[in-house]
Amino acid sequence: MELEKLTIEELKNGYKYEKESGRYVCNNCKKFYEAGEIYKFGDRLFEASKAVEIHIEDEHDGSLKDILFSDSKYNSLTANQKDLVWKIYTGMSDKEISQELGLSPSTVRNQRFTLREKAKQAKLFLAIYEQAIEKKSNPEDVIVPVHGSATMVDDRYVITEKEKDKILEAEFESLNPLKLKRFPGKEKKKIVILGRIAGQFDHGEKYTELEMNEIIKEIFHDYAVIRRYLIEYGFMDRTADGKAYWLK
Structure with missing residues (x-):
């Protein structure tokens, strides 16, 4: 959960409305409900704005528990x-x-x-x-938001939007499709690169190690290193046996 991208009201509600896509998105699991669609719960039908509220109550025991018992360093x-x-x-x-x-x-x-x-x-x-x-603040001086499950948060995360753009331009051969030239040693560069690669995965989806490898191979040849750092830096998590991976 990226706090900087959520208003207080969105934190309290447990979801946000994305105007561009017309979706109501759960803060916890990223499940979304599209405006204009009708969703069935039990024997009743609900529009998207009510459906997301029911989802949060049924699946997450309300919106408070998620933020109250969060292990975020901000709690x-x-x-x-x-x-x-x-x-x-x-x-x-x-x-x-x-x-x-x-x-x-x-x-x-x-x-x-x-x-x-x-x-x-x-x-x-x-x-x-x-x-x-x-x-x-000048737009180019704005600090890039720290992803909610980040580990070891320190000055390595002090990255401006301008710095981020420069790193992406320098370290990737292409941003669409995503092709990484090299995986650098500098911490700030690692964080920017890993954040971009993590964006290739979908919230709420579970991936096998083979599926992870196949996705990362398309971006960088040393998929094992990228996979390890995605876990180490808190972008993704996995089961103890390594059989399933998912975005945090």
Whole structure:
């Protein structure tokens, strides 16, 4: 989940509407519902905007669980705070929560207060950031979004759109079809290249190792190296036995 590409409302809803394609897309699994189409759930029919809501409720137990228990580095809540928030969400009273967690009701109220203050702080910072940074930055100085499942996030991810375009132009023989000249050692170049290659795979699809190899072979001869780095840098994941691969 790439937070920079989602609004707060889209995070809360669990899906976003892509105006260009006319699709309602689940943030979690990327399943989409096309505007104008009718979808069947049980014995009833629903338009796309309602169908995606039903999907999120049925398949992901609502939109909150996915973001609340996310292992994203941006989720600063402790395990205890996550548990507390979930219990509040399910409608438990402070007294019920205190009894279940072995806390005093006053401790639960203090946690509520702390979370509310964090929310106000975040809201003010977001308003400042959107006004000062997002609206006033030169387009070529905008930092490329970090993919949501990135590992080892550090200054190697500080890549501007201008830098990204230069890397793509220098390292690929062709962008359509995708043909890589070489796989460089520099970290920033690796990240840009791997991100572009990851775009050749579809969210929600499971790939065998053979299918992975065949797709990557069309892009670069050393498919084993690319496959390994796609996993290592968090663009893709796989089963323990390596029989299935998918985009994270």
